[in-house]
Amino acid sequence: MRRWKCKVCGYIHEGAEAPEKCPVCYADRSNFVEVDADGNEITAAAASEVKQEPAIHITPIAAAAPQAQTQGFLTKLVLRLHLHPISVHFPNGLLPASVVFLALGVLFGFAIFNEAAFFNMVFVLATMPIVMVTGYLEWQHRYKGSKTFLFLTKITCSIVVLISLLTLVVWRFINPAVADPASPDRLVYLGVALVMLACAGIAGHLGGKLVFAGRNR
Structure with a gap:
């Protein structure tokens, strides 16, 4: 059984796919991510393997x-x-x-x-x-x-x-x-x-x- 977590309120849904809306906070399906049994986002490991572009450092305005x-x-x-x-x-x-x-x-x-x-x-x-x-x-x-x-x-x-x-x-x-x-x-x-x-x-x-x-x- 696949597990889906609402990124807004943390609700965990079990099913073949994410629900249309979160039954707790009513966030739509786009706010759900698939997680493992420990609650870790499954796509996180794959995303970390993707070669990242060099970071662009922007110096903040000193007054702000x-x-x-x-x-x-x-x-x-x-x-x-x-x-x-x-x-x-x-x-x-x-x-x-x-x-x-x-x-x-x-x-x-x-x-x-x-x-x-x-x-x-x-x-x-x-x-x-x-x-x-x-x-x-x-x-x-x-x-x-x-x-x-x-x-x-x-x-x-x-x-x-x-x-x-x-x-x-x-x-x-x-x-x-x-x-x-x-x-x-x-x-x-x-x-x-x-x-x-x-x-x-x-x-x-x-x-x-x-x-x-x-x-x-």
Whole structure:
């Protein structure tokens, strides 16, 4: 049985030929390469035997070199230390707690839970720039900036989470009583929080599909 590996997400397919689309990240057939039992690309050895043309050395512009080196270092640091999965644990862990606290405050009038929800959301909002930047670098370099349905959905959900979170925090700053039982906007406020939580869950689920794409089921 021949084995094919998706170069975008690492999914392994077994069959006579590569699938039309990757079932995990939806990359097309052109992104698959044939691999052996150890996951090594079969054509790599043959390609290395082909006589290579002499390399052409281009001297980089001196002014751009420091910036390029800094960007390269930061990218390698993000990928090597898995900073995106680490940073995304903050919103994934605190947002569900925030929404539960908010629901208790809105539905049962527990003011202390409204306060807890608000401070949790402020902290998550402060971490979102790190989450977004590291996620972008992961997408561009580990997944080659692939614009498949999975990645576009994940990016869209992340943007919705950021906008919803910013709306909730700013709204609470403007109107501190927005989540009080007497507030006419309390259910709308809670609804925005539920949309935020749903999108965070979808983004997390899609991220999990990418992480476990190459593992046996």
